Amino acid sequence: MGITEVAKRALVGRKLRSTQLGETLLPKRIALPVFASDALSSVAYAPDEIFLTLSLGGLSAYAFNWKIGIAVALVLAVVIASYRQNVHAYPSGGGDYEVATVNLGPTAGLTVGSALLVDYVLTVAVSISSGVQNASSALPWLNGHEASAASVLVLLLMAMNLRGTKESGKAFAVPTYLFMLAILMMGLWGYARYLTGNLPEAPSAGFTIAPESQYENGVTGIAMVLLLARAFSSGCAALTGVEAISNGVPAFTKPKSKNAATTLLLLGTLSVTMLMSIVVLADLMKLRYVEDPATQLLKNGKQIGAAYEQDTVIGQLAKTLYSDFTPLFYFTIACTGVILVLAANTAFNGFPVLGSILARDGYLPRQLDTRGDRLTFSNGIILLAVAAIVLIQAFDAEVTKLIQLYIVGVFVSFVLSQLGMIRHWNRHLTTENDPEARRRMHRSRTVNSIGLGMTFAVLIIVLVTKFLAGAWIAIVAMVAVFMLMRSIGRHYDRVSTELEIDDTDVMLPSRVHAIVLVSRLHKPTMRALSYARVSRPNTLEALTVEFDPAATEELMAKWDELAIPIPLKVINSPYRELVRPVVRYVKELRRQSPRDIITVYIPEYVVGRWWEQLLHNQTALRLKGRLLFMPGVMVTSVPYQLSSAGRARRRFGRERPVPGDVRRGFRDRG
Structure with missing residues (x-):
């Protein structure tokens, strides 16, 4: 406790x-x-x-x-x-x-x-x-x-x-x-x-x-x-x-x-x-x-x-x-x-x-x-x-x-x-x-x-x-x-009127188009890619925003080296923005296929200390805030627990001694 x-x-x-x-x-x-x-x-x-x-x-x-x-x-x-x-x-x-x-x-x-x-x-x-x-x-x-x-x-x-x-x-x-x-x-x-x-x-x-x-x-x-x-x-x-x-x-x-x-x-x-x-x-x-x-x-x-x-x-x-x-x-x-x-x-x-x-x-x-x-x-x-x-x-x-x-x-x-x-x-x-x-x-x-x-x-x-x-x-x-x-x-x-079920709610979408956001190629990205593939959308692509051409070339080379079976799309950002180019790209997809559902997978770090939260996930939060207001767009966070999160989980999840344990010779059971 x-x-x-x-x-x-x-x-x-x-x-x-x-x-x-x-x-x-x-x-x-x-x-x-x-x-x-x-x-x-x-x-x-x-x-x-x-x-x-x-x-x-x-x-x-x-x-x-x-x-x-x-x-x-x-x-x-x-x-x-x-x-x-x-x-x-x-x-x-x-x-x-x-x-x-x-x-x-x-x-x-x-x-x-x-x-x-x-x-x-x-x-x-x-x-x-x-x-x-x-x-x-x-x-x-x-x-x-x-x-x-x-x-x-x-x-x-x-x-x-x-x-x-x-x-x-x-x-x-x-x-x-x-x-x-x-x-x-x-x-x-x-x-x-x-x-x-x-x-x-x-x-x-x-x-x-x-x-x-x-x-x-x-x-x-x-x-x-x-x-x-x-x-x-x-x-x-x-x-x-x-x-x-x-x-x-x-x-x-x-x-x-x-x-x-x-x-x-x-x-x-x-x-x-x-x-x-x-x-x-x-x-x-x-x-x-x-x-x-x-x-x-x-x-x-x-x-x-x-x-x-x-x-x-x-x-x-x-x-x-x-x-x-x-x-x-x-x-x-x-x-x-x-x-x-x-x-x-x-x-x-x-x-x-x-x-x-x-x-x-x-x-x-x-x-x-x-x-x-x-x-x-x-x-x-x-x-x-x-x-x-x-x-x-x-x-x-x-x-x-x-x-x-x-x-x-x-x-x-x-x-x-x-x-x-x-x-x-x-x-x-x-x-x-x-x-x-x-x-x-x-x-x-x-x-x-x-x-x-x-x-x-x-x-x-x-x-x-x-x-x-x-x-x-x-x-x-x-x-x-x-x-x-x-x-x-x-x-x-x-809200109650809007949430009532009508004929359109029992119809399946024509297609599901999945997008995995990629900043770098590391474990959180690989987990998001794996999760997106398991969900079996109709179409799946990875999306990265180019700030530095050299870094983008390195990412694409490593992508080819690992033979990842998902196409990687690169969109340019001349003003070094991330959120606006992604939102613009998703809007364009929605305009081309209004009946499609677009699912955006966002890799996120899970940390165990409050000050670590300030160092991660700020861009993901801003991006989710924008995408959640777009109709026909689903946002899925794919968490990746860092070591500090594991320690916090063990600290808070550990069983405490119950009354009488110490008297009977039992110690912390964690």
């Missing part, structure tokens, strides 16, 4: 057989942290976005924070109920893409696919960046290095997921459950102190907020509606990741649909509880959270300046509630930072699966449908990591900038999925006669109809309030991915 193979095994683990795929399936206790970590972790930054947006209207706008939280929780509950219908109706793992494609057509399916692919990349970028930002509350040395730290974390997540879904799920399950415990425990402790009358105020409670210039005279009328709509759309970031479970149904243990639906219910219950506990607790503790604290936060009417370090919403709550016991503060911050990083793991499970389905349908490169050593779609995992790192570096890991791009794609998929499910139930209702089944279908259709109305309204609000703030970038990215997939699909369709 070479060094590269040893490193690969250390990174991803031992290979798994295709028959071991069942061993990678997930029970609910592991599937919840694997597929729901994104949705659960969004409660760590969705409250931040609500408070951040409301701060634009000054302190008076904060009166709506808990009301917006309830609106977000209501939408989340409806979407969860809708997706429970999806996993029962479409358990194959296509999720929103399959629902839209089957019920609305390929264009709608591709729209959903492009939206989800972009959203998965953004999920990784936002989650990792938010985790690093939260960690900086406890680790000040991270300030200024967020993008680099986030990129390293993406690579670590990639490495973990290359080891397999179940392995990464087991590794990430404990931190996810600890995060749930930390948030729920913080909420219970805060409400207990509130009920006993000793709930402290947040450190920022003593500040007032300077409103943006357009809200200086108060927030009323249309301005109030727009501000609340923008805060609501920002809070709807809490819905991201809900669709991942419907995409990952095949990864559940049996019964797959039932387990996926139960996991969705757990996800919805936990997300709503955690989100509302944070928002209401922050309101009770009079927390202030703004985009630019140096200028927006005022103390006695004066700006507090750049010296003030603003913690996140969870950071402020935990620091205040656990002021007498700082280990719990660090525990909460650590769990929050870790879960925000691990939230990206949802995308590392959803993106490769969706990519494999799109590749299977011919809309993405077929390599994305190939399982790696650990039965994961490793090419998709690597592609996602690279795309996320590019995005993190481009936006310098700033969550405030990235979040504006974030939820457009997921709500596009929500809307089309709900519309597709309504079409699904309408189609089945036309053929179903059982009264009980029809009642269930009517109930499911009602749930999806409510989901469609809510998600469509949120999508409009998101587009109106966030388009100029950065959402247009996500839309452009979705359009670009959509057009790319369309182009790939057309390419595969065209």
Whole structure:
């Protein structure tokens, strides 16, 4: 085993057989942290976005924070109920893409696919960046290095997921459950102190907020509606990741649909509880959270300046509630930072699966449908990591900038999925006669109809309030991915059409004309000549290109001396070119006999060291590159192994000692 193979095994683990795929399936206790970590972790930054947006209207706008939280929780509950219908109706793992494609057509399916692919990349970028930002509350040395730290974390997540879904799920399950415990425990402790009358105020409670210039005279009328709509759309970031479970149904243990639906219910219950506990607790503790604290936060009417370090919403709550016991503060911050990083793991499970389905349908490169050593779609995992790192570096890991791009794609998929499910139930209702089944279908259709109305309204609000703030970038990215997939699909369709067998494919060519390229008369040339003769073409000739008349005369003399029974043709090259004269000669033969097949035999050296490859075969590569594009021309490489290739073959092909050989006295068996 070479060094590269040893490193690969250390990174991803031992290979798994295709028959071991069942061993990678997930029970609910592991599937919840694997597929729901994104949705659960969004409660760590969705409250931040609500408070951040409301701060634009000054302190008076904060009166709506808990009301917006309830609106977000209501939408989340409806979407969860809708997706429970999806996993029962479409358990194959296509999720929103399959629902839209089957019920609305390929264009709608591709729209959903492009939206989800972009959203998965953004999920990784936002989650990792938010985790690093939260960690900086406890680790000040991270300030200024967020993008680099986030990129390293993406690579670590990639490495973990290359080891397999179940392995990464087991590794990430404990931190996810600890995060749930930390948030729920913080909420219970805060409400207990509130009920006993000793709930402290947040450190920022003593500040007032300077409103943006357009809200200086108060927030009323249309301005109030727009501000609340923008805060609501920002809070709807809490819905991201809900669709991942419907995409990952095949990864559940049996019964797959039932387990996926139960996991969705757990996800919805936990997300709503955690989100509302944070928002209401922050309101009770009079927390202030703004985009630019140096200028927006005022103390006695004066700006507090750049010296003030603003913690996140969870950071402020935990620091205040656990002021007498700082280990719990660090525990909460650590769990929050870790879960925000691990939230990206949802995308590392959803993106490769969706990519494999799109590749299977011919809309993405077929390599994305190939399982790696650990039965994961490793090419998709690597592609996602690279795309996320590019995005993190481009936006310098700033969550405030990235979040504006974030939820457009997921709500596009929500809307089309709900519309597709309504079409699904309408189609089945036309053929179903059982009264009980029809009642269930009517109930499911009602749930999806409510989901469609809510998600469509949120999508409009998101587009109106966030388009100029950065959402247009996500839309452009979705359009670009959509057009790319369309182009790939057309390419595969065209190739498939061209490769279909017709009458001309069962007819034999009229003749086969073989050409052996000769530069010098040596062993590789003799092997190529022998191979060409054994293949028994209709006509056979050797071809050499003349650079030096003296060398050509010497070649012809030796040819006659060895009595080689193949005619040697010499073509002149006044400009000392090799490739162009050969290509011109082959083209002329094709023009004279279009129905003939021309086979060109090229002798090649096989070497065992990488630097030796640089010294040989460059002309052969260029010549093959030109000839391969000519119709009716076959190119055959005739290898000749040099001694270094033989040593390499023996080195890599030698049998290694098996476990126990050394103990029993056996040595290397090579």
